[in-house]
Structures are given as structure tokens and as C-alpha cells.
Amino acid sequence: MLANYGYKDGSGEFFIVVDTDKCDGCGACVPACPAGVFELVENQYDIDAENPIAAVTKEHSKKLKYSCGPCKPASGYDKAGMACVKSCETRAIEHSW
Amino acid sequence: MAVETARTEYWRWTESRWTSPDIDWRNGGVISGGVDVGSVSTQAVVMVDGKLYCYSNMRTGSDSPESANQAMAWALDGTGLTIDKLHATVGTGYGRVNVPFATKAITEIACHARGGNFMYGPSVRTILDMGGQDCKAIQCDEKGKVVSFLMNDKCAAGTGRGMEVFADLLGVHITEVGQLSLKVETEPPPVSSTCVVFAKSEASGLLRQGWAKERVLAAYCSAMAHRVGTLLERIGVIKEFAITGGIAKNPGVVNRLAKELNIQPLTTTMDSQIAGAIGAALFAKALHEKKGRS
Amino acid sequence: MITAGIDCGAKNVRAVILMDGRVAGKASVPAGMDAASGAEKAFDAALKEAGIARTDVSKIVSTGAGKNEPRFTNDVVTEVGADARGIHQLYPEVRTVIDVGAEEGRAIRLDARGKVVDFAINEKCAAGAGAFTEAMARALEVPLEELGALSLASTQAIPMNAQCTVFAESEVVSLVHRKTPKPDMARAIHDAIADRIASMARRVGIEEKVALIGGVSRNVGFVKSLRDELGIEIILHTDPEFVGAIGAAVVATDQ
Numbered sequence: 001m002l003a004n005y006g007y008k009d010g011s012g013e014f015f016i017v018v019d020t021d022k023c024d025g026c027g028a029c030v031p032a033c034p035a036g037v038f039e040l041v042e043n044q045y046d047i048d049a050e051n052p053i054a055a056v057t058k059e060h061s062k063k064l065k066y067s068c069g070p071c072k073p074a075s076g077y078d079k080a081g082m083a084c085v086k087s088c089e090t091r092a093i094e095h096s097w
Numbered sequence: 098m099a100v101e102t103a104r105t106e107y108w109r110w111t112e113s114r115w116t117s118p119d120i121d122w123r124n125g126g127v128i129s130g131g132v133d134v135g136s137v138s139t140q141a142v143v144m145v146d147g148k149l150y151c152y153s154n155m156r157t158g159s160d161s162p163e164s165a166n167q168a169m170a171w172a173l174d175g176t177g178l179t180i181d182k183l184h185a186t187v188g189t190g191y192g193r194v195n196v197p198f199a200t201k202a203i204t205e206i207a208c209h210a211r212g213g214n215f216m217y218g219p220s221v222r223t224i225l226d227m228g229g230q231d232c233k234a235i236q237c238d239e240k241g242k243v244v245s246f247l248m249n250d251k252c253a254a255g256t257g258r259g260m261e262v263f264a265d266l267l268g269v270h271i272t273e274v275g276q277l278s279l280k281v282e283t284e285p286p287p288v289s290s291t292c293v294v295f296a297k298s299e300a301s302g303l304l305r306q307g308w309a310k311e312r313v314l315a316a317y318c319s320a321m322a323h324r325v326g327t328l329l330e331r332i333g334v335i336k337e338f339a340i341t342g343g344i345a346k347n348p349g350v351v352n353r354l355a356k357e358l359n360i361q362p363l364t365t366t367m368d369s370q371i372a373g374a375i376g377a378a379l380f381a382k383a384l385h386e387k388k389g390r391s
Numbered sequence: 392m393i394t395a396g397i398d399c400g401a402k403n404v405r406a407v408i409l410m411d412g413r414v415a416g417k418a419s420v421p422a423g424m425d426a427a428s429g430a431e432k433a434f435d436a437a438l439k440e441a442g443i444a445r446t447d448v449s450k451i452v453s454t455g456a457g458k459n460e461p462r463f464t465n466d467v468v469t470e471v472g473a474d475a476r477g478i479h480q481l482y483p484e485v486r487t488v489i490d491v492g493a494e495e496g497r498a499i500r501l502d503a504r505g506k507v508v509d510f511a512i513n514e515k516c517a518a519g520a521g522a523f524t525e526a527m528a529r530a531l532e533v534p535l536e537e538l539g540a541l542s543l544a545s546t547q548a549i550p551m552n553a554q555c556t557v558f559a560e561s562e563v564v565s566l567v568h569r570k571t572p573k574p575d576m577a578r579a580i581h582d583a584i585a586d587r588i589a590s591m592a593r594r595v596g597i598e599e600k601v602a603l604i605g606g607v608s609r610n611v612g613f614v615k616s617l618r619d620e621l622g623i624e625i626i627l628h629t630d631p632e633f634v635g636a637i638g639a640a641v642v643a644t645d646q
Contacts, residue, residue, distance in 0.1 A: 009515075009516045009518075009555070010514075010515030010516040011513055011514060011515050011516040011519070059552070062552075062553075062554040062555075063554045063587070063590075065590075066586070066587050066590035066591070067590070069590040069591065069593055069594045070590070070593045070594070072594060073509070073594055073595070073596065074498075074509050074510060074511040074594045074595050075508075075509045075595075
């Protein structure tokens with residue numbers, strides 16, 4: 001399942017996408033993010049699932065543009081080089097912007 | 098007797114409750130409950146063996162547990178059923194952890210997919226829930242399992258709250274804004290600002306220029322339809338398509354969105370706001386049955 | 392050399408007359424429905440203050456959201472360009488400019504020559520601009536001019552959850568119902584917008600010295616919250632709303 005956390009407002013579209021089919025619940029992204037955007041939660045989308053999944057916290061999902069700002073310099077940045085993306089061995093994390 | 102209020106509350110929408118005339122809970126097996134405590138409205142649903150038995154839909158008060166209690170009490174009103182007779186109850190929505198009598202809390206995304214599948218049938222693949230303070234787009238499979246979703250609860254644009262701001266600005270009841278917006282002879286260009294604060298100043302400017310209320314509403318409804326349309330692009334719209342939540346009752350937005358997407362949304366005889374609570378009640382039934390097996 | 396800069400903002404139009412690098416006249420008028428006539432009025436008022444006639448001005452450059460509206464100007468410059476030139480003229484040591492206006496927030500990084508190295512803009516969302524504090528002052532039923540001083544009297548930091556101005560209004564109303572002290576609410580409002588502005592500034596990389604301009608920099612509560620958030624000193628200008636217009640007038644001296 002593709003979970004899109006974030007929002008679209010007048011200034012643009014800001015989503016972090018977690019592919020729960022790829023996420024194995026290892027939790028590496030949680031300490032990797034300098035802003036503390038991620039948490040591990042129970043997988044409520046699949047009743048048979050046993051592993052937790054990574055999710056963006058409620059608080060940060062409403063201000064991702066700002067939370068992720070320091071990792072995204074205005075003059076350009078490298079999506080693959082971001083701490084969260086690099087920390088995920090199964091490549092379950094993507095940024096929309 | 099008429100009750101006088103100091104100021105007309107244009108945002109106040111109609112509360113509702115319903116009981117099935119065909120079902121007697123005393124003859125049933127599993128009685129499950131679902132409560133969806135949203136930021137603006139709360140719905141309580143009771144199902145008997147997976148069939149819809151009764152529901153209520155009311156405003157959320159300042160206290161979530163109390164709102165959940167009241168909604169369930171109203172749903173059960175006159176049925177002879179009491180909360181302690183429910184075999185399992187699931188809470189969902191913004192205040193899902195504050196349902197005092199719930200067995201478990203489950204995310205509203207999973208509940209909406211499950212409930213949408215029940216309300217609109219297994220052919221539904223895309224569910225758009227336009228609630229009071231959020232907007233959810235969900236893609237699901239034939240079993241009502243989530244394939245992908247997005248939820249926007251950061252920004253008021255594209256939510257019921259945005260529409261309430263306009264109802265209040267124009268002095269038109271929220272239940273009437275949609276119909277009124279369809280009375281324009283020609284469709285005006287949409288309000289250009291996405292942000293509700295800026296859209297409101299834009300609309301005030303249009304009113305000063307002499308625009309009629311219905312024309313301003315048409316411009317806002319079409320802006321909202323367009324905004325939600327572009328939000329849906331992220332997950333894609335696959336047929337069949339259904340709209341739930343309070344805005345589903347606003348033909349001004351629904352008609353324009355259908356035109357924009359070129360897809361006619363499915364319709365239902367049930368209250369479009371109870372999808373989450375129905376899904377919760379179905380999860381409650383599954384949980385109860387799982388417990389019985391183990 | 393006499394030049395003029397006109398900053399056609401969302402709320403106000405500002406005109407500045409620059410005479411040999413010195414501000415000889417300035418004026419601000421509400422933008423109203425028609426930015427073009429607002430620009431005329433502001434320009435005439437600034438000329439009057441400088442004691443000169445239109446014909447004495449050799450070049451006029453406009454900037455701001457409505458920069459293309461006035462018909463009497465010779466050239467336009469972007470808001471970012473105008474801010475950069477304006478601040479470099481006034482404070483050559485500044486490397487980061489933060490501009491918070493009524494409907495837009497900007498952060499700009501400059502090099503030692505005043506050239507723009509990088510910039511970030513927050514537009515089209517009221518939560519990142521002065522419109523946020525205006526709406527919050529209304530919800531609190533406090534005049535906007537008093538909101539800043541009020542927040543300096545706060546004794547505790549309380550978080551605001553809403554990131555949208557419309558949702559924040561409801562949050563403030565419910566805080567009022569819970570009898571939260573008004574100074575603490577005022578501070579929560581300023582902390583919330585300062586947090587967003589600081590994050591935007593971090594995107595361009597904050598290098599000292601930092602200057603804060605734009606109308607919102609007159610709000611002492613916001614300035615304190617931003618200082619606390621960034622943990623550095625911030626340079627303030629006495630006429631923070633005129634820096635863009637000054638920059639446009641400086642651009643007009645280029646030949």
C-alpha cells in the first residue's frame with residue numbers, strides 16, 4: 001500500500017510516500033531523520049500483518065514543507081541523499097517534492 | 098416554538114438518525130458498533146450480523162468521549178439496545194482514542210475504505226472523503242482493503258470548514274450553498290486563491306464589484322472542485338468512484354467535480370457521512386469473530 | 392541623481408524618492424482595488440515630501456506583487472532583487488534577509504557584493520505571512536498593534552497544533568473558552584509563525600548578519616519569537632516596509 005503523508009496547500013504539494021509493502025518495520029528511519037518526522041505504528045491496513053510500519057507523525061504531516069526544509073536547500077538537493085531515504089534499505093520512502 | 102439566537106449559524110448542518118425497519122437485533126448474532134469522532138461531526142453505527150441496523154450523525158461537542166457517548170445513545174434511541182449489549186465496538190476518526198466503550202481504535206483511512214465498500218458495493222475503487230476539517234482520497238480493492246491513500250488535514254481548502262467560511266461570509270446556510278451555486282446562467286472563472294483566507298478576501302472584492310451571491314458561490318465551488326481534482330491526481334481516479342463526507346451533500350461541488358473528472362460518482366440512500374463509522378462497525382465484527390476463534 | 396522606487400504590495404503601495412543615495416521622500420498608501428491609482432498617489436506624496444516635481448526624477452522602477460500595474464514607471468525588478476539591493480544599500484554587512492509582508496514571506500541570502508545567492512518564498516498560504524497574525528488578532532479580539540506587546544508578557548509557552556490559519560482561528564477560540572491567558576496565546580501565535588519563517592530561512596542557509604524587514608517586523612512579539620527560534624541577533628530597520636521600494640530606487644540608478 002502507498003501511504004501519502006503530507007498535504008497540498010496554496011504554496012505547493014508536500015508528501016512523503018511510504019510503500020508499506022516494502023517497509024519491513026526495521027525502524028531505521030526513525031532515528032535517521034534529524035527532524036523526528038517518522039514513527040513506527042501498527043499496520044492497521046492489513047489485518048494479518050505482524051510487522052509495524054513506518055509512518056509520518058500527525059504533527060509533522062501538517063508541516064512537512066517546514067520539517068523537511070533543512071534537508072532541502074532552496075538551491076537544489078539530492079533526493080536520494082536525504083537521511084531518511086538513505087536509511088531505508090528496502091527503499092520504501094519517497095518524497096514528492 | 099421558535100428559538101431565537103443572537104446570530105444565525107449559517108454553518109450548522111442537519112443532524113440525522115435512522116433505524117432499519119426490517120431488522121430485529123434480538124434475533125441477530127453479532128452486534129457490532131462503530132463510532133467515527135470527527136473534528137466537526139460524530140457518527141455512531143450499529144450493525145447486526147454485518148447488516149446496517151441503526152445510525153446517528155451529529156455535531157462533535159467540545160468533549161470527545163461525551164460526543165461518542167451521545168452519538169451512540171442517539172443511534173440506539175428507541176431500539177431497546179444498550180451500549181453494554183454491543184459485542185465489540187471500534188472507534189475511528191480524529192478522536193478515535195477517546196471513545197470510552199470502544200474495544201479498539203482503527204485509523205479512519207482503513208475504516209473509510211471498508212465502509213465505502215459496504216455502502217457503494219465491491220466495485221468501488223476510489224473513495225473521496227470530504228470531511229469537516231480534512232480531505233481523504235483512498236484507492237481500495239474489491240474487499241475494501243486500502244491500496245493507496247492520501248489525507249490532507251493541514252489546510253482548510255477543500256474541506257467543509259472552507260465551505261463554512263463562505264456560507265458565513267455570504268449569509269447562506271451551508272445546506273443551501275450547493276444548490277444556490279448552480280443557479281448561475283454562465284459559469285464564472287474559479288476563485289484564484291487556494292488558501293481560504295486569501296479566497297475570502299478575493300470573494301469580498303467580487304461582492305464589492307457587485308457580483309451576486311450565487312456567482313461568488315459558483316466561483317468558490319468550482320475552485321474547490323478543481324483543487325480536489327488535482328489532489329486526486331496523486332493517487333489516480335479509478336472507476337467506480339464515490340464521494341463521502343459532508344461535501345458529498347453539496348451538489349455545487351459534486352457536479353463540478355464530476356464534470357472535471359468526467360466520472361459520475363456512485364450514489365447511496367444512506368447518509369454520506371457514515372462511511373467511517375460503518376467501516377469501524379465492520380472491523381468490530383471481524384475483531385469479535387477473530388477473538389471467538391482463538 | 393534622483394530616482395524613484397515603487398513597491399506595489401498586496402495591501403499597501405510604497406514610494407521612495409532617492410536623491411544621491413539618500414531617501415529624500417517616502418509615502419505609503421493603501422493599495423485598494425486598483426494598484427495603478429494607488430501607485431500614482433504614493434508617488435505624488437513622496438515627491439511632495441521631497442519637494443520636487445515628476446520631471447526631476449530621471450528613472451522610476453517598480454516592484455511588488457502589482458509591479459506591472461503602474462503605467463508611469465520605466466522598469467520593474469523582482470521583489471527578491473529589490474529586497475537584496477535595498478538591504479545592501481542600508482546594511483552592507485547583511486548576508487541573510489528575511490522579509491515578512493502581509494501575504495508573503497521571503498528569505499534571501501546575499502554575498503559580500505549584495506548579489507542574491509539563494510532565496511526561498513512562502514506565498515499563497517496565509518499561515519506563512521502577516522495575514523496569519525492579522526487573523527489571529529481578530530480571533531483573540533485584540534488590535535493587531537497590541538498583539539506583539541501582549542505576547543512579551545507571556546509566562547509560559549503553549550503549542551499551537553494547527554498549521555492552517557482557518558484551523559488556527561478555531562484553535563484560538565477554543566483556547567479562549569478554556570480561559571488560557573491572552574499573553575500566552577499571543578506568544579503561541581508568534582512562536583507558530585516564527586517557527587515557519589525560521590524553517591524557510593534555514594532552506595537558504597542562515598549566515599550572519601541577519602536582517603528582518605517587511606511590515607510584520609514591527610511586531611515586537613514576532614521579533615522576539617524569531618530571535619529565540621534562530622538564537623541570533625537580528626537587525627531591524629526603522630522603516631521596514633520601505634526597504635523594497637528603496638531597493639527599486641537603487642536599481643533605477645544602474646545604468
